[in-house]
Structure formats: structure tokens, C-alpha cells
Amino acid sequence: MINPIGNLNKIFDSRIRLGVMSILMVNEEVSFNDLKQMLELTDGNLASHLSTLEENGYLKVHKGFVGRKTNTTYSITKAGEKAFKGHLAALENMIRSME
Amino acid sequence: MTEQQNLETTLSDIKRIMERSSRFRSLSGLSAVFAGISALAGAGVALFMFRAYYDRWVARGHYDDADFAQFRLQLIILGFAVMFLAAAGGHYFTWRRAKKNNLPVFDATSKKVIINALIPMLAGGAFILGLIYNNLDVLVAPSCLVFYGMALLNASKYTLPDIRYLGISEIALGILNVFFLRRGLYFWALGFGFMHIFYGLLMWWKYERRTSEE
Incomplete structure (x- = not known):
């Protein structure tokens, strides 16, 4: 028998990381502040989750400036897209197998 | 909560976040009614x-x-x-709705709505100035309707989906108006007046009625 949760991605265990990926799936480029606002998080909390996702190659970081203020934006990578879709498919499969 | 319910909330949360982060949902139907x-x-x-x-x-007996x-x-x-x-007025009602729901009015999604509506609107504005310059007055009303409809259609990807149908209605009225020139004022009233009120009420009914009763 195949392990039913074998296809779930460990990195997406965190709701926050799953939320970040959901937003990046439908928006080309999202700034740190917009992510913070949409997910209702604090700076430190969001930053640590973002670096986990970056280390796994799921998102790209772009550092830029708006005037003098730094403006960091994030976008999803091909690998991130693939991982997220795989995770969703695994979730759906699990629901179906329970019915 | 059972494991299955848990998974289903996760999936619906994902859907909700995707929807909320890509569309400006605070647009108020009352804004359209006021317009x-x-x-x-x-x-x-x-x-x-x-x-x-x-x-x-x-009274004069001749043209002046x-x-x-x-x-x-x-x-x-x-x-x-x-x-x-x-x-x-449109800004006021949308600002009020956003405030009531504790959401920002100027965020990434509303900026997208504004930019995407503004491109066809400015193109239309310049085009219509050209019509007025050349005394092609009869074409002003239909051009207003068509360009405004295109602006709505273009912005509808980033806000409530009903805006798409309002946009298509405006374009259709504008095109019809070209075949009934000199009736511009009536088409104008129908397109900018009645259509806004109709879709505004529809949007209010669909998205805001419940929250205002609470």
C-alpha cells in the first residue's frame, strides 16, 4: 500500500508558507508589505518563513528601491509552482480516498 | 474536527487567499448606484x-x-x-466599505484595478478630444460608452466579476448608439445611468446585503 500522506510536501506543513505560496501563485510579484498585510503577520514571523521557502528554491527575491526605502518583492519559481500543485493534488487525493 | 474537515478547510483557505490577493473585493455596489x-x-x-x-x-428664427x-x-x-x-461619490462608498471590513483601500489589487481601467479611459479621452476638435459631436456619446466599457472589461480581472458584464453592456450600448446617432443622450442615460444603478444594486445584493444587516 502507498503511504497516503507520502505526497504531501513537508515544507507546506506551515499554514503561513502555504498562504505565501497561494498568493504568489496568482500574483506575478508581491512585496513584503503586501504579503504581511494579506496574511496578517508580523515582520519577523513572515521573514523566517520566506527564507525557508527561498532556501528550498520555491521563490525568488528581488531587492529594489522605491525612493530611498527598500522594496523587496517575491515571485514564485518553476520549482515552487510544481511543488505547490503537487501538494494541492495530494490534498485532494486524500480527501477523495476518505470519502 | 475530523481529518477530512481539516483538509477541506485548508483547501478552502487556499482558495480564499488566492481570490482575495488577486482581486479588489471592496468595490461597493453603492458606488455604481451613486455614479x-x-x-x-x-x-x-x-x-x-x-x-x-x-x-x-x-425664437431667433435662424442658427447662430x-x-x-x-x-x-x-x-x-x-x-x-x-x-x-x-x-x-464612487470613491467614498468604496472607501467606506473597505473601512468597515478593515481592509486597505489602496493596496496592490486596487492599484491594478485603477491602472488597468485608466489605460483605455485615457485613450478614450484623447480619442474623444479629437472628435470634439473635428466637430464630430454625434460620435462623442457612443465613443464614451465603448471606451468606458473596455476600461471596465480590462479592470474586471482584478475586481468583482460582475464588472465584466457591466463593461460588455456598455460596449454593446455604444455600438448600438452608432446606428442611432443623434440619440446619444438617451444611450448615455441608459448606459451611464440605468446600467450603473442596475449592476450596482445587483452587486450590493450579492456581496454587501448580509454584512450590512449584521
Whole structure:
């Protein structure tokens, strides 16, 4: 028998990381502040989750400036897209197998 | 909570976040209703001005260049006044709704709505100035409707999906107007007045009725 949760991605265990990926799936480029606002998080909390996702190659970081203020934006990578879709498919499969 | 319910909430959370982060959902139906009422009031004033102009024409017994130029200028000023009033009221109701739901009015999604609506609107504005410059007055009303409809259609990807149908309705009315030139004021009132009120009420009914009862 195949392990039913074998296809779930460990990195997406965190709701926050799953939320970040959901937003990046439908928006080309999202700034740190917009992510913070949409997910209702604090700076430190969001930053640590973002670096986990970056280390796994799921998102790209772009550092830029708006005037003098730094403006960091994030976008999803091909690998991130693939991982997220795989995770969703695994979730759906699990629901179906329970019915 | 059972494991299955847990998974289902996760999936619906994902869907909700995707939806919320890519569309500006605070747009209020009342904004459209207010814009519609402004447009109808403007059309009423315009009708009154038309009548007065033709009365002067009849009393004088002939056409007068200076009088026509003045009448035309008054109509253009009226048009800008209505547009300004509608935009101001539209902002107010949307701002109020966003505030009630504790959401920001100017975020990434509303910026997308504004930019995507503004591109066809500015193109239309420049095009219509060209029409006025060349005295092609009969084409002004249909062009307003078509370009405005395109602006809505373009912005609808980033806000409530109903805006898409409002946009298509405006484009259709504009095209129909080209086949009934000189009836511009009626099409204008129908498109900017009744259509806004109809879709505004529909949107209010669908998205805001429940929250305002709570």
C-alpha cells in the first residue's frame, strides 16, 4: 500500500508558507508589505518563513528601491509552482480516498 | 474536527487567499448606484439645456454660431462635472466599505484595478478630444460608452466579476448608439445611468446585503 500522506510536501506543513505560496501563485510579484498585510503577520514571523521557502528554491527575491526605502518583492519559481500543485493534488487525493 | 474537515478547510483557505490577493473585493455596489444617479441627473440637466437651446433657435428664427459654441461648451463642462461627482461619490462608498471590513483601500489589487481601467479611459479621452476638435459631436456619446466599457472589461480581472458584464453592456450600448446617432443622450442615460444603478444594486445584493444587516 502507498503511504497516503507520502505526497504531501513537508515544507507546506506551515499554514503561513502555504498562504505565501497561494498568493504568489496568482500574483506575478508581491512585496513584503503586501504579503504581511494579506496574511496578517508580523515582520519577523513572515521573514523566517520566506527564507525557508527561498532556501528550498520555491521563490525568488528581488531587492529594489522605491525612493530611498527598500522594496523587496517575491515571485514564485518553476520549482515552487510544481511543488505547490503537487501538494494541492495530494490534498485532494486524500480527501477523495476518505470519502 | 475530523481529518477530512481539516483538509477541506485548508483547501478552502487556499482558495480564499488566492481570490482575495488577486482581486479588489471592496468595490461597493453603492458606488455604481451613486455614479448612475449622477449620470441621470446630468442627463436631465442636459435635456433641459437642449430644450432651452432649441427654444432660442426657434425664437431667433435662424442658427447662430456664437450661441451654438456656448451651448457646446456648457455641455462639455456639464460632462466633466458629472464625471467628477460620480468619481468622488464612487470613491467614498468604496472607501467606506473597505473601512468597515478593515481592509486597505489602496493596496496592490486596487492599484491594478485603477491602472488597468485608466489605460483605455485615457485613450478614450484623447480619442474623444479629437472628435470634439473635428466637430464630430454625434460620435462623442457612443465613443464614451465603448471606451468606458473596455476600461471596465480590462479592470474586471482584478475586481468583482460582475464588472465584466457591466463593461460588455456598455460596449454593446455604444455600438448600438452608432446606428442611432443623434440619440446619444438617451444611450448615455441608459448606459451611464440605468446600467450603473442596475449592476450596482445587483452587486450590493450579492456581496454587501448580509454584512450590512449584521
